[in-house]
Amino acid sequence: MIALRRRSFVLPRPGARALWIVGALLVVAACGGDQRPQPQAGNSTDAGGTLRIPLINDPILDPVVAPDIGSVMVNKVLFPGLVRPDEALRPIPDLALSWTTSDDGLRTTFKLRPGVTWHDGTPFTAADVKFTFDQILDLKSGSRLRSDFAAVDGVDVDDSLTVTFRLKAPFAPFLTLLGYNAGILPKHLLQGAPLADATDFNRKHPVGTGPFMVQDVSPGASITLVRNPRYYGTPPRLDRIVFKVVPDVNAQVAQLRAGELDLITIEPANLASVQGVPGVEVQQVPVVQHYYVGLNVARAHFRSPAVRRALAMAINREAIIKGVLRGYGDPAVGTIPVALRDFVADSLLPIPYNPDSALAMLAAAGWRRGADGVLRNAAGAPFRFELLLDKGNPTREQTALAIQQDLRKLGVDASLRTMEFAALVRDRILPGNFDAVLTWWTTPPDPDQYAFYHTGQDNNNVHWSNPVADSLLALGRATRDLPRRQATYRAFQALELEDPPVIVLFFPREIQAVSSRLQGLPLLGIRDALRHSERFAMRAP
Amino acid sequence: MAAFVLRRLGHAFLVLLLVATVTFTIVHAAPGGPALLADPKLSIAERDAIAQRLGVDRPLPVQYVRWLGALARGDLGNSFLYETSTVSTIAQRLPNTLLLAGAALLVSLLVAIPVAAWCAERPGGWLDRLAGAVALGAISIPVFWLGIVAILVFAVYLRLLPAGGVETIGGDGSLRDRLAHLILPTLVLAAAGTAELLRYTRSSARRQFARPFVRTARAKGVGERAVRWRHAMRNALVPVVTVIGLQLPRLVGGAAITETVFAWPGMGRLGIEAALARDYPLVMGITLLVSGGVLLASFLVDLAYLVLDPRIRLDA
Numbered sequence: 080m081i082a083l084r085r086r087s088f089v090l091p092r093p094g095a096r097a098l099w100i101v102g103a104l105l106v107v108a109a110c111g112g113d114q115r116p117q118p119q120a121g122n123s124t125d126a127g128g129t130l131r132i133p134l135i136n137d138p139i140l141d142p143v144v145a146p147d148i149g150s151v152m153v154n155k156v157l158f159p160g161l162v163r164p165d166e167a168l169r170p171i172p173d174l175a176l177s178w179t180t181s182d183d184g185l186r187t188t189f190k191l192r193p194g195v196t197w198h199d200g201t202p203f204t205a206a207d208v209k210f211t212f213d214q215i216l217d218l219k220s221g222s223r224l225r226s227d228f229a230a231v232d233g234v235d236v237d238d239s240l241t242v243t244f245r246l247k248a249p250f251a252p253f254l255t256l257l258g259y260n261a262g263i264l265p266k267h268l269l270q271g272a273p274l275a276d277a278t279d280f281n282r283k284h285p286v287g288t289g290p291f292m293v294q295d296v297s298p299g300a301s302i303t304l305v306r307n308p309r310y311y312g313t314p315p316r317l318d319r320i321v322f323k324v325v326p327d328v329n330a331q332v333a334q335l336r337a338g339e340l341d342l343i344t345i346e347p348a349n350l351a352s353v354q355g356v357p358g359v360e361v362q363q364v365p366v367v368q369h370y371y372v373g374l375n376v377a378r379a380h381f382r383s384p385a386v387r388r389a390l391a392m393a394i395n396r397e398a399i400i401k402g403v404l405r406g407y408g409d410p411a412v413g414t415i416p417v418a419l420r421d422f423v424a425d426s427l428l429p430i431p432y433n434p435d436s437a438l439a440m441l442a443a444a445g446w447r448r449g450a451d452g453v454l455r456n457a458a459g460a461p462f463r464f465e466l467l468l469d470k471g472n473p474t475r476e477q478t479a480l481a482i483q484q485d486l487r488k489l490g491v492d493a494s495l496r497t498m499e500f501a502a503l504v505r506d507r508i509l510p511g512n513f514d515a516v517l518t519w520w521t522t523p524p525d526p527d528q529y530a531f532y533h534t535g536q537d538n539n540n541v542h543w544s545n546p547v548a549d550s551l552l553a554l555g556r557a558t559r560d561l562p563r564r565q566a567t568y569r570a571f572q573a574l575e576l577e578d579p580p581v582i583v584l585f586f587p588r589e590i591q592a593v594s595s596r597l598q599g600l601p602l603l604g605i606r607d608a609l610r611h612s613e614r615f616a617m618r619a620p
Numbered sequence: 621m622a623a624f625v626l627r628r629l630g631h632a633f634l635v636l637l638l639v640a641t642v643t644f645t646i647v648h649a650a651p652g653g654p655a656l657l658a659d660p661k662l663s664i665a666e667r668d669a670i671a672q673r674l675g676v677d678r679p680l681p682v683q684y685v686r687w688l689g690a691l692a693r694g695d696l697g698n699s700f701l702y703e704t705s706t707v708s709t710i711a712q713r714l715p716n717t718l719l720l721a722g723a724a725l726l727v728s729l730l731v732a733i734p735v736a737a738w739c740a741e742r743p744g745g746w747l748d749r750l751a752g753a754v755a756l757g758a759i760s761i762p763v764f765w766l767g768i769v770a771i772l773v774f775a776v777y778l779r780l781l782p783a784g785g786v787e788t789i790g791g792d793g794s795l796r797d798r799l800a801h802l803i804l805p806t807l808v809l810a811a812a813g814t815a816e817l818l819r820y821t822r823s824s825a826r827r828q829f830a831r832p833f834v835r836t837a838r839a840k841g842v843g844e845r846a847v848r849w850r851h852a853m854r855n856a857l858v859p860v861v862t863v864i865g866l867q868l869p870r871l872v873g874g875a876a877i878t879e880t881v882f883a884w885p886g887m888g889r890l891g892i893e894a895a896l897a898r899d900y901p902l903v904m905g906i907t908l909l910v911s912g913g914v915l916l917a918s919f920l921v922d923l924a925y926l927v928l929d930p931r932i933r934l935d936a
Binding site: 129131136139146218219221222223225226239273275276278281282298299300301303319320323324325326329330333334335336337339447498499500501502503504505506508509518520530537538540 | 785
């Protein structure tokens with residue numbers, strides 16, 4: 080079905096090692112035995128074992144109301160959806176075996192997999208699917224997925240294993256979104272009360288259909304999952320997956336090195352502490368995110384597309400990828416990340432780094448450099464703005480400094496201001512109270528960016544508006560034919576070069592530091608990788 | 621005695637009410653808002669629905685009156701983050717914090733007081749100078765750094781102790797396993813407090829050793845051990861009890877960094893999490909509990925004076 084490879088990105092290790100590291104390795108070998116795999120009937124050839132992954136806080140074990148990344152990771156294991164992403168991030172069958180879409184694109188009918196049971200033994204049916212999407216669409220449930228499925232008009236149960244989705248308009252990202260966060264919930268346990276109030280379910284006793292099920296929850300400390308003997312797919316190889324709450328990133332690295340964690344994601348700044356460590360491998364995966372400087376188009380400075388393009392030209396983005404990300408990122412053409420291989424317009428050239436052209440373009444837009452080296456407009460006002468970013472992330476803080484220095488060379492004065500993320504979002508970004516902000520979007524694995532860049536959408540925080548882009552974005556999400564869709568998004572990316580909605584800095588790669596005992600990890604971001612957890616195994620130490 | 625306790629209870633009630641009001645004002649004045657609402661991807665409709673569910677869409681005075689009313693009925697509301705009741709959320713974490721803080725206090729007392737007594741009798745001796753240097757280091761080194769270094773040395777390089785958590789997950793939960801997990805966080809949490817206590821006790825003891833009654837006791841032929849402990853140290857410890865009393869709440873509330881570095885599921889870390897996420901009910905609950913702890917500790921300090929110094933009387 081899908082090839083699960085890894086290590087194609089493994090970094091070289093330095094050859095020389097001090098003796099004490101060898102000593103430490105021997106101790107790992109000696110100490111690692113406390114969680115030795117227990118042989119299970121029917122799995123005698125498998126390695127078994129326990130996989131330990133950190134979270135930063137207790138997750139909410141319900142994919143419809145879960146608000147944070149940690150919860151999403153656990154829920155990917157517990158709650159499969161109708162489809163799931165393969166290694167190219169294309170949807171493949173999961174709880175649904177097959178599907179057909181009507182010619183007008185308004186009805187999609189799914190044939191569900193027979194014989195699937197919930198972790199408590201109750202059969203899974205079409206009624207569960209309908210229940211889940213009724214909840215997703217109901218704001219009172221506490222749903223956080225409603226905007227993903229705003230195009231869904233309703234769900235009909237045709238028979239116990241057939242379900243039809245009615246759409247308000249053709250919606251190409253529909254299947255991808257089904258495999259993104261929309262895990263299916265058990266109707267028999269959750270009906271009758273808002274999902275957010277079902278605290279016993281979503282904190283202690285969640286019931287899904289996934290390859291592992293919850294055995295034990297220890298608040299603030301850990302969640303232990305054990306293999307689900309009734310799982311409908313490939314039998315899981317691991318005995319257990321333990322999610323440990325380890326809030327501090329440095330402590331996560333230390334625990335990985337001490338052999339107490341097996342799979343963590345790190346920032347480029349942490350690379351030095353895992354590279355060359357025996358028993359630890361580093362791999363990198365492009366993820367569906369774009370990091371950008373959002374220029375508030377409602378502010379006079381940034382209204383002109385030429386000014387935004389000139390500022391993009393003034394920032395040495397290659398140098399940021401090399402210096403700040405240590406190469407763990409990809410240069411950007413437009414806002415569609417390279418992880419979306421089918422849609423990224425790699426034949427287009429990115430906006431080049433060219434401060435001289437940037438100066439010329441700014442001069443044409445009325446910003447001239449005076450004898451003091453400061454850019455001023457006709458009224459004599461200097462080109463000055465505030466660049467906001469969230470506090471505490473070294474990658475973003477260093478990136479902001481690099482941007483500030485590049486712009487200063489041009490005579491543009493960008494003052495940096497860091498804020499707590501929640502305050503940044505709530506007090507500045509959402510009310511539109513900012514000049515410029517360094518932030519990022521994590522998007523579903525689909526090129527549809529209607530919500531972010533179409534005129535007047537809730538997530539279009541920079542207030543960008545381009546009528547041609549509007550029609551391309553509307554066309555792109557309504558077009559199901561792949562070549563036509565690709566052409567639409569290619570045109571969108573070409574347009575973004577001339578009228579940049581935001582200055583895309585880079586597409587990051589997720590850096591995973593992994594115990595070399597872990598096998599079967601696909602080359603996907605950790606969240607999507609966890610939807611393939613039945614293939615993971617830990618080699619015996 | 622009963623009147624004394626009643627008066628202190630009355631004071632405590634007023635102080636708690638004041639703390640509640642001030643905390644309520646401060647947490648709501650802090651920039652940002654509940655983390656649940658800080659997801660930039662939420663649509664306006666989704667955000668409104670969440671705000672309504674949390675009750676933060678009402679004007680502040682209304683929220684305050686509702687919160688006080690619920691408090692009067694003993695209801696601290698539900699945590700925004702955990703969606704479980706504030707009381708049970710705290711109750712799950714409190715025992716871990718008490719264990720860690722208690723162990724740290726015990727270590728502090730067992731180390732600081734005998735060493736201080738020794739140093740006070742032999743000022744400028746090798747132990748005095750060594751203890752002074754170590755104490756200065758322990759007070760100066762930030763806890764997060766000390767914690768990470770302790771993990772690197774004892775868990776990563778030497779592999780003697782676990783790097784974090786309260787027990788091995790999936791392990792046997794034995795006492796030995798739990799003790800092994802307790803050692804590093806206890807030592808790290810105890811470091812600064814021990815140093816402070818040591819310095820304070822040493823100077824207090826030095827003053828006592830120089831006082832005439834010590835010379836008198838020695839002249840009467842009292843044994844050196846009795847001079848040291850029954851005469852000098854007993855008097856030296858009266859002000860030290862105050863320092864210990866002040867450390868109690870700091871140990872409980874201030875264990876946050878140690879708990880974070882050692883992945884220790886305690887209340888201090890919960891408090892930081894709650895503050896960062898603007899989980900108003902949880903912040904309020906923890907603040908009230910810690911303030912209650914401070915009041916209780918100062919009450920216990922007063923009682924301890926009675927025991928240590930017979931000259932102090934309740935009616936005085």
